[in-house]
Amino acid sequence: SRMLRLKFPELHSRLPSMWSRSYYVGSIGHVSEETVKPYIEIEIELDFACIYKYLLRPNTKQMKTLDFLLWQSRLVYNAAFEQRISIYQETGKGISYQNQWGYFRDLLNGPDTLGKLNASSIQQLLRRLDKAFSAFFRRIKSGERPGFPRFKGHNRFKSMEYTYGD
16 A cells, blocks of 8 residues: 555545555354464464455456466476476485575576566465475375375466565
8 A cells, every 4th residue: 555655646635545454353163273273373474464466457468468477487387396206206305495496596597588487476486386295295194185286287377476576
């Protein structure tokens, strides 16, 4: 709200308040405290990160650009996924997010290999993949049905993340 008001001063007179900090309180029903506690701990670790979801109504040119960015994001995700599998097959050990970021950071700084993707969006993709593998190994450890992470086709990859200011 503050950044929008600084950029567009005319909003201040029209909109006295765009949004405010609020809290949500709800019942957890028949779910045990042990089930809910990890979710609360994650929120505390993230310092109650705010996430905003916007409905975009792009014109044709903007739609093509967004589709292109989504296509590039999917290619990077699948390349990172393939890298994890091949390194495990070759060495018998996995690769961490930090090691993958080092590899893709070097690609990003190279001559136009990752197109219009910026560093924060690539980091988010690598974290997304790391989270999928962490969940897979957690499910194996707890004896649940694991479900190995998958390559993402165009119908299974519908979002990307950007950090404000990049």
